[in-house]
């Protein structure tokens with residue numbers, strides 16, 4: 356491929372339109388976006404009653420700070436909006452032993468979408484009878500784990516999975532156990548208004564049985580006819596980060612239609628209807644999520660009307676919020692390292708207009724892949740102090756070897772931010788730690804739960820020893836080539852990123 360001759364510098368620089376006008380108060384904490392306990396005291400951001408500089412000093416950065424009251428308060432908001440339904444926390448958003456215990460203690464159910472999420476929940480003591488297992492490609496081992504543990508439901512996604520389940524279920528029944536309870540995941544053909552990577556109910560994607568082709572009905576009939584399986588109900592999930600209730604209502608309408616078809620074909624009246632998760636949250640001040648109470652009201656109305664029309668009893672409803680419980684209560688703290696101004700002219704020449712400052716922090720796409728993956732937007736503020744310096748257009752970037760390693764694409768920060776300052780990125784509780792990687796051998800940050808002036812590390816920082824232990828040579832388990840003549844350099848274990 357022929358290299359392009361060097362063009363003018365500004366030829367490939369995006370203009371700052373996306374950031375809009377600078378806000379009047381750069382340090383303001385919009386309660387819509389920040390955790391419930393977030394406040395500024397003497398200019399410094401406090402979370403759960405603790406100053407961020409103390410948290411950073413004690414636990415290091417990058418650091419996920421989780422406001423326990425916010426997380427549990429949002430779980431309680433769903434539970435009270437859906438009193439006549441089951442609320443399953445979608446644990447893929449963020450799961451650890453402590454979260455499993457909060458969800459168990461607060462009376463919610465839990466969704467796992469892999470055998471390992473299921474194992475973690477069980478190991479934390481989560482009651483199996485309140486767990487559902489999802490997944491488009493559950494292995495025999497995962498299905499066996501679910502069958503042996505006696506979980507509430509396996510949410511079946513494919514004909515192959517039914518084939519895999521039948522002998523496992525038959526063995527359980529032969530040993531005196533009960534038939535394995537299932538939900539059928541139907542793909543209802545809704546184009547959810549969200550990023551294409553996180554929409555899941557259109558036809559041309561990998562999840563579930565198509566309603567339109569008749570596969571969903573065929574699967575339901577097949578399960579009903581298998582003596583070792585028990586079809587408890589139907590499931591639908593249309594996608595994630597959705598603000599518009601119309602998609603949920605349309606899905607409810609279609610999946611109740613499938614209940615009717617199943618009844619017509621088999622005479623069976625199914626007891627449960629799980630409408631999935633996907634309830635959006637505010638990442639930016641202008642985002643306007645629907646409240647659990649509004650969603651609950653609308654779903655109840657649609658389901659009651661559809662069931663009345665079909666002459667069916669109203670089934671027990673379930674929902675699976677993940678992001679809406681875990682997302683808003685967590686903030687990521689980073690320390691600023693390098694700041695690179697990009698100007699339309701020679702660096703250092705005063706008067707050349709600034710395009711933006713690239714503000715590099717000590718984490719990046721390994722602790723938050725969402726901006727790179729989905730073009731996600733975040734709110735970010737200077738956290739350790741407030742500043743009345745004029746605003747400068749900035750891009751917050753990580754320290755990975757990728758130019759797409761962007762955390763916040765366009766934002767205004769005070770022009771005097773400097774290395775050593777702390778930045779806080781809001782609403783990082785869902786799909787950040789849980790999607791974290793070790794790219795460039797950066798280490799996964801810890802998660803600290805804060806509440807009423809105390810902090811508890813609920814996940815510790817990964818260490819180089821943790822990571823080196825996976826490596827055959829470094830762990831000393833194998834020597835595929837002669838050992839190096841020099842001893843390996845000592846490596847500090849712990850905070851190095």
Ligand SMILES: Cc1ncc(COP(=O)(O)O)c(C=O)c1O
Pocket residue numbers: 445448466489555592594595596631632633634675676677678679785
């Ligand atoms: C089946 C299922 N349920 C629940 C969820 C949780 O979604 P969210 O975190 O957007 O509420 C997902 C993720 O999109 C999902 O695939």
Ligand SMILES: N[C@@H](CCCC[NH3+])C(=O)O
Pocket residue numbers: 447553595596725729785786
């Ligand atoms: N990981 C996605 C959501 C997918 C949810 C799981 N189906 C996100 O960060 O928005």
